[in-house]
Amino acid sequence: MNTPRALLALARHWSWPRALGFALCGGASLLLLYALAAQLALRNVHLAPVLIGGGMAAAATALGTVPVLLSHTFSQRGYDAFLGFGAGVMLAATAFSLVLPALGAARLHAATPLAASLLVALAMAAGVVLIIALNLAVRVRVPAGVTDSIVASSLKRVWIFVFAITLHNVPEGLAIGVGYAGIDLDKANALAAGIAIQDVPEGLVVALALRSVGYGRRLSVAMGAASGLVEPVAALAGLAVIGLSSALLPWGLAAAAGAMLFVIVHDAIPEAQRSGNGGVSSTALVCGFLLMMVLDTALS
Secondary structure (H helix, E strand, C coil), rough: CCCHHHHHHHHHHHHHHHHHHHHHHHHHHHHHHHHHHHCCCCCCHHHHHHHHHHHHHHHHHHHHHHHHHHHHCCHHHHHHHHHHHHHHHHHHHHHHHHHHHHHHHHHCCCHHHHHHHHHHHHHHHHHHHHHEEEEEEHHHHHHHCCHHHHHHHHHHHHHHHHHHHHHHHHHHHHHHHHHHHHHHHHHHHHHHHHHHHHHHHHHHHHHHHHCCCCCCHHHHHHHHHHHCCHHHHHHHHHHHHHHHHHHHHHHHHHHHHHHHHHHHHHHHHHHHHHCHHHHHHHHEEEEEEEEHHHHHHHCC
């Protein structure tokens, strides 16, 4: 069986169910956003920034897919560099925009600095458990008629990667909502901007991953853009949860940090290093980290 043709045929077989599922989720998400905005806009001063921050992240994800729409090919080196850059931005956002504010908020509610640190560590561990559970819940099944093991494994690997990127957008969105609910506006803006910056290469790598197994440019771009639609909804969820009690703020920040940290080391970095471009992706990671560090600390 010719592997490239088999990939293309199987990709076409999977295209429309996946596309329909993303479209339905995206439409439902937008309806939810508009309904909540209409009901809460006059009651919660944090709502508008949360909607803008979450919408900016989703738009940045969509923006990242544009090169795939305009170009027939994209080098593996560029793919790995963009992914490494995004991992670096996420890593700095985890440290400076989530963990440090979480420790500060925890000290307001804990009796001692040790208790505050243990609280944050426990919440980060809870975030890791949550993202592991979400990853385990997502199963990619190869159709029974596919006998080519290379085709099956390529599609499964790509879809698991796409789902991992989509799932990790949930804690990113939560982080945006939590940030605007509790930490100061400048830091919340820096966090949202940093997440949006690293969402650009994320949208690109999702589209590129789908293109690599035979999906068309338009469908790959649509799926890449759709992967960011969970962020505005998750941002609203973060705002709603923290609105219940300020004591939940350190838990929310730290849980989002733990989830993001796990995705960085489990998905983003290994994928960026997988094709032998370790030097390029590592350099891009450091550049992304430095950019986000400057962005965050300059506004603090």
